[in-house]
Amino acid sequence: MSAFEVTLQQLNDLLTDDRGFYSWPTKHVHEVYPRIFVGDAFVATNTTRLKSLGITHILNAAEGNSFMHVNTSAEFYAGTGITYHGVAASDTDHFDISVFFQEAADFIEEALAYKNGRGRVYVHCREGYSRSPTLVTAYLMLRQKMDIHSALATVRERREIGPNDGFLYQLCRLNQTLAAEGMLWNK
Template sequence: MVCLFCSPIQCRFVAMNLMRLKHRGITHILNAAEGNSYMHVNTNAEFYAGSGITYRGIPASDTDHFDISVYFEEGADFIEKALAYKNGKGKVYVHCREGYSRSPTLVIAYLMLRQNMDVHSALATVRHRREIGPNDGFLRQLCRLNQRLASERKK
């Protein structure tokens, strides 16, 4: 299960609350905003050491010109492995600072790459669960991924 349980404002706080994460059965964390600036969430593998939670950080910035697409495969691989953990019992919490742009973009890319969804279906699936708003640059990158995957599937 890809976890989208927090409201956008709570995302970074939930990511730093080990007790809440453990209570929710989270086994893996994908931080789409790793870093120590105001726009990032300052956690890393050391933060989760000893908790039993497997961590992966992506130092994405929520700007139109940031190339998050270079992390699509890495993020999808991590989510896929997390969900397969202990014969499908894994739960991955994908987050960023607000849960509005970066983390939904990576979840949408996962749905496209591993669940064979097109960009419209993947966006609708995530929007059905929560309010999201990937920035325009991220949306363009998802559209390019959609075009690439569509052409690969035709071959």
């Protein structure tokens, strides 16, 4: 096994405590990487809180109307100066979130470059636990050239997360692809 090959078990071990339990997020929002915030629907729908955090861009990883989704849109943020982008992802093992990895990474990169590098992006889903941290992890891999373990650990150090196994598997596939292309740093 190469340095870039990672198993689902290794990733789940990274996300759980020494007894194998996942932790639920302790706050509604956490800054997981400079100027990248991950959080839940509570903050996503509170424009006053978003403005106090200096958020310039929102990536909704759970766009839609069902119980599993957060029903916001560009119109919801009209007049706030916040740029919105939505991804209609479902938090299920069989959902292919990888089709949004590049699109989400492009949006996050655009957000961070805003106003000469002073943009701040809020990436959220319903709970800020599975979909949004998956997209931020993919961004760190695609744009910061982190391997999956480093990227996931970076987010996990700052927020309690638990991407479903299907999403973790898709991140593993991305890791293998980027490693094969020489696009990751090897520690």
